[in-house]
């Protein structure tokens with residue numbers, strides 16, 4: 001059985017990559033009651049567990065896009 005590793009932005013908690021159920025890239029990091037980490041889809045509510053989180057340092061690209069739009 002392979003280890004499930006997800007990547008998440010440390011600052012925003014955004015988890016890049018498509019939801020396994022609806023395919024939208026709107027996943028956020030969640031912590032379950034047993035302190036296990038995983039992701040939750042903000043579009044359809046699907047949950048997934050992760051054995052390990054690979055943290056991404058720096059700015060979330062989605063947030064960076066928003067900031068760019070505000071400058072115009």
Ligand SMILES: [Zn+2]
Pocket residue numbers: 019020021022023024041042043044045046
């Ligand atoms: Zn989904």
